[in-house]
Amino acid sequence: MQSHADQIVQALKEKRLRVTPQRFAVYANLLDRTDHPTAEQILGDLNRDAPMSSQATVYSSLQALYKAGLVREVLLEEGVRRYDANVAPHHHFRCETCGTIEDIAWDEIRDLSVGGVDRYEVTVYGQCERCAATLAAQGLPHKPDLSQT
Numbered sequence: 001m002q003s004h005a006d007q008i009v010q011a012l013k014e015k016r017l018r019v020t021p022q023r024f025a026v027y028a029n030l031l032d033r034t035d036h037p038t039a040e041q042i043l044g045d046l047n048r049d050a051p052m053s054s055q056a057t058v059y060s061s062l063q064a065l066y067k068a069g070l071v072r073e074v075l076l077e078e079g080v081r082r083y084d085a086n087v088a089p090h091h092h093f094r095c096e097t098c099g100t101i102e103d104i105a106w107d108e109i110r111d112l113s114v115g116g117v118d119r120y121e122v123t124v125y126g127q128c129e130r131c132a133a134t135l136a137a138q139g140l141p142h143k144p145d146l147s148q149t
């Protein structure tokens with residue numbers, strides 16, 4: 001059985017990317033999480049473990065991984081670029097209270113392809129389970145109650 005590190009090195013090599021400590025660290029960090037971090041969040045994480053990464057090296061590593069198809073960019077908010085190591089087709093859910101972004105399996109949303117559609121991706125907005133529970137505990141409705149106006 002291969003170790004996690006071997007798998008990462010192999011994935012980089014298969015894409016003909018030179019294996020640098022920064023690329024390795026950035027890709028390993030992304031594979032370990034599902035929260036769709038920004039480059040700044042990855043940088044913060046890496047520097048907590050071992051202060052060695054600069055913003056520029058994290059950005060260039062992300063660009064190399066992105067071009068190689070190992071990570072994808074997720075653009076759900078204006079001007080915010082997030083990264084995801086899950087490159088299989090999937091949709092996203094975004095919590096409007098805490099900003100959490102979760103993956104939604106591709107087949108959980110019915111096929112929306114019609115003639116001429118090449119690709120699409122759905123973003124579902126609402127409250128994550130944690131925020132929904134917090135709001136319920138406070139006796140607040142998930143949405144403004146429009147029936148009582």
Ligand SMILES: [Zn+2]
Nearest residue numbers: 095098128131
């Ligand atoms: Zn939430």
Ligand SMILES: [Zn+2]
Nearest residue numbers: 084086092103
């Ligand atoms: Zn995702």
